[in-house]
Amino acid sequence: MQNLKLPITISPSRSAQRRLVCEGVFKLSDMTRLLATCEERSEHVQVNVKFDVDERGLTVMSGSASALVALTCQRCNELFDHKLEVEFTFSPAKNAEAAEKIPSYYDVVELNEDGEVNLRELVEEEFILMIPLIPRHDIEDCSADADSVWGELPEELEKPNPFDALKQLK
Numbered sequence: 597m598q599n600l601k602l603p604i605t606i607s608p609s610r611s612a613q614r615r616l617v618c619e620g621v622f623k624l625s626d627m628t629r630l631l632a633t634c635e636e637r638s639e640h641v642q643v644n645v646k647f648d649v650d651e652r653g654l655t656v657m658s659g660s661a662s663a664l665v666a667l668t669c670q671r672c673n674e675l676f677d678h679k680l681e682v683e684f685t686f687s688p689a690k691n692a693e694a695a696e697k698i699p700s701y702y703d704v705v706e707l708n709e710d711g712e713v714n715l716r717e718l719v720e721e722e723f724i725l726m727i728p729l730i731p732r733h734d735i736e737d738c739s740a741d742a743d744s745v746w747g748e749l750p751e752e753l754e755k756p757n758p759f760d761a762l763k764q765l766k
């Protein structure tokens with residue numbers, strides 16, 4: 597995938613008239629509110645977004661975004677990698693009155709005074725909503741003691757010692 601930098605703000609209505617399709621990246625390090633809850637593991641946030649006009653004449657921006665972060669497991673306190681993936685379908689509105697007319701199958705995004713939306717903030721907010729309230733490893737990956745793994749040997753002890761194999765070669 598190409599790492600084309602996306603514009604941070606964009607006019608949905610102008611983009612929709614051109615049926616614009618964007619595919620590119622934001623820098624994950626710029627998403628500082630998100631990074632207050634997790635650590636960055638990928639340099640980029642991959643985003644693709646498509647602008648269109650629906651049969652009612654509403655502007656629609658839909659797409660997906662993904663990035664890799666690390667969360668702290670609340671059971672064992674260790675970091676683990678977590679892929680953030682979101683899909684979105686927004687219809688922009690100038691104000692609350694206009695927002696009420698947007699059907700509920702779209703999420704509403706408010707336009708700024710220039711008629712633009714901040715695409716990076718939009719993606720960042722979607723990511724923040726995807727961060728689990730209590731991040732935890734899958735039970736089989738977690739190093740903390742749990743009743744279900746009690747009595748089993750830790751994985752390290754079950755792996756063959758590579759030095760034993762070397763000894764046999766000699």
Ligand SMILES: [Zn+2]
Nearest residue numbers: 669672733738
């Ligand atoms: Zn854990």
